[in-house]
Amino acid sequence: MQRSPNLANSVSPTNIGHVVFGIGGSTSTWGNRKSYAESWWKPNATRGFVFFETIPRKHLPWSISSPPFRVSENTSKYKDYDKHPIPQAIRLARIISETFDLENKGVRWYVLGDDDTVFFINNLVDVLARYDHDEYLYIGMNSECHSSNSLHSFEMAFGGAGYAFSYPLAKALVTNLDVCLKRYQTLYGHDHILQSCVADMGVSITHEKGFHQIDLHNDISGYLSAHPQSPLVSLHHLDAVDPIFPSMDRKESLNHLMKSSKVDESRLLQHIICYHNPTNWTFSISWGYSLQIYESLIFPSILHKPLQTFTPWTKVIRPPYFIFNTRIPSNDPCQAPHLFYFDSHIENTTRGGDYILTTYTRGKIRGLPACNHSADDISKIVVFSPIRKHHLNGSRRECCDVLRIIGRDAAELKLRDCLENEILP
Template sequence: MSSPTSIQKITYLSTNNINNLYKPLIFTGLFLFLFYTLLSNRDHLDLSPQYLAKLRQTLYTNHQPKDTNDPTNISHIVIGIASSIKSWKSRKSYIESWWQPNVTKGYVFLDGEPTYYRPWPSSSPPYRIYENTDIYKPYDRHPMKSAIRMVRVIVEIFREAHNDQGIRWFVMADDDTIFFLDNLMEMLQKYDHKKYYYIGENSECVLSNFANSFEMAFGGAGYAISYPLAEVLVKNMDVCIKRYPYVYGSDHLMQSCIADLGVSLTHEKGFHQIDLHRDLSGYLSSHPQTPILSLHHLDTVDPIFPNMSRSEALNHLMKAATEDQPRLLQQTICYDNTKNLSFSVAWGYTAQIYEKIIPPSVLKKPLETFSAWSFRAPKQPFMFNTRWLSKNPCDMPHVFFFQSVERITENNEIITNYTRRTTRNMLHCSSSSSSNGNFSSSLTDDIATIIVVSPATKYSAQIMRVHGFKDNFYIFVEGRDMIDPII
């Protein structure tokens, strides 16, 4: 992605209201510089357009991130979390599930002093109080009343981090955003932090995108802004806020400001707004073949693991993430043709058995266990294809949820166990009986545990493993008086 060609123009756009103050200073400085150059080197004075353009850029360029060739790591990222006194009290457990004290850089922004926490817990990000935004009241016609103070988090956090020469990325989030930091860091390594980047993802629902923009990164899912883009964005924020008094919320306001700078959204499917309701298991069990970067809105869906609270379920998922974050939720599909069974494993979350052979093109579509964000959603409400729930037992899986994880160092393996939490309450699929009669579909109900053995090596999401597992990747099923190696 290329940067805007003229930083000078962008600066002028953001300083129209103070030109009377700065223009004399700028032109005086330019005159003195040219005068000195004329006196010291008359025979080689260069007044070419190229030279003057370079001079203008020097005059208008402020602090830039330290230019190194080191891969992006967690120290290069600053995270701004928009919150409030009211919501932080009930949502801080979401942030603390992934925040690493003394490692992660960033702040949570509140609308007042959190008197209910004295002292402020070290397990939480340090807090800051939003700056007063009363000067913008004439321009605040946003349906979301916190839009202006939330969009200005990028201004306030940029000032906080301005003197840190190592900062490359600013990541914005809500107080119920769950990040997977290792995956986030590796994703950002793909991009040149010295260029203009705005990285995020749409909502899962068509109506949400239509109401805002299909080129908008949804703030709850989180999005990343490169340092150079943040720098010019901060300079133009005041003018931009006044230009867009009617857009719905802060993330649409942010997208409008960035679009005016000539920068488009770079889509990363690992960001998840979760504009969904009900049971999320169908969606998470068919995750796109890309590392998961975030989750959001877990308050609006059922706990992601049965028989747990939302907080317990999230912490349970993090146990798998701690062992192998790049592999988390990555879907692997394989088959036992002798028994006419299909297996779909979302690593660290679910393992599913279907009593017939179902092609990968079907299994990659999420089962519609969830519903759309809005009851006014169109007939096809989602941004992706789904499979409808069926009464046909051949089309519905036996579902086993993640139970435990163990790293076997001597074998360089990771073992995950998946157990049946609920019964399927359906008849058996007649197609699951093999031609030689050595397997009965009724035995599928007797399976209590699925064991997945995977290599303790870095997962490559670009390779989808189908028709069997590579690199000592095995599935075992356990039931009454049996242990059966499938692959």
């Protein structure tokens, strides 16, 4: 339930101090995954813990850049629940209880995730602040893959993407947790166990499209370049896909994306489209990540469908593969984009106002003949973005104009509010 205007004015705004994180970790994977947690964790600002099955001795002394750790409570008493128990699922399901016991003062939201979940915490806070934390609320998102949802539940928030419980729901869940663990002991994952328990308390999932399980493989650039109209809240499974910037490794890619988030997290990955009529070019921007040039005019209704550069998490014989529509990549020069990726930014630049300048440079030559005017020589694109928080509350996306094509090798674009009755192109 969204907060009513009167109630929203009666309490202080939700901030990061009202949110507590419970992260499921493993001593065997932490060495490869701690960089994910450290990319978003803010010491002395964020609250919460990462929970391990044993003391992470080989990682001691503990880094102050990581979430503080705790060792999960002994779960041996639950082994009698089932002939085929899943101790790891039981341990991870109990993180909500152990986190609640450790941190319950001034808390509005409990957010659970994995040790390879990357949160964008400013956007997360903005999303949670829209809702009434005094209600029973369970917020998250499905898997991208139809098969994963079918195997588990379409009503489940997937744990790798992360999900949030309001304080009263978390309290009720903790009170009933042992009953639920016994009732749903045969379920595969902790996220399915908790979702089933929440359902038994009369609570359904509230979907927020910015939580991303990333049940995908290979090149997810097509997916990230057509982000839904929602704040980017989380990314998962980045170690199971290609590096999101093709010229970098996975760790470098994440750090590079975080550069964009530090400049303007509210706009990160937001999809903006503009057109250059003299050349019939279409510019498709995923802010702070990528930019595509099409040598033809392509409607937004088409560009909002991701290019299927990725494959499903599991092999599926027949469609549907995903819970969203996709576009199949094409060698048609009028349908295949020129690919550019975020390179750098400059802040507080005055050019008739304050703007952020983000620069995108070419990934690789497309290698196709021209459709209309060839964009092969374009090597750099600069995007001027007004310095302001980009609010995504169900309103319109931003629009943009092509300021100029500089010679044959560069272009400048400028973001703006869409006009009242504007339709693109």
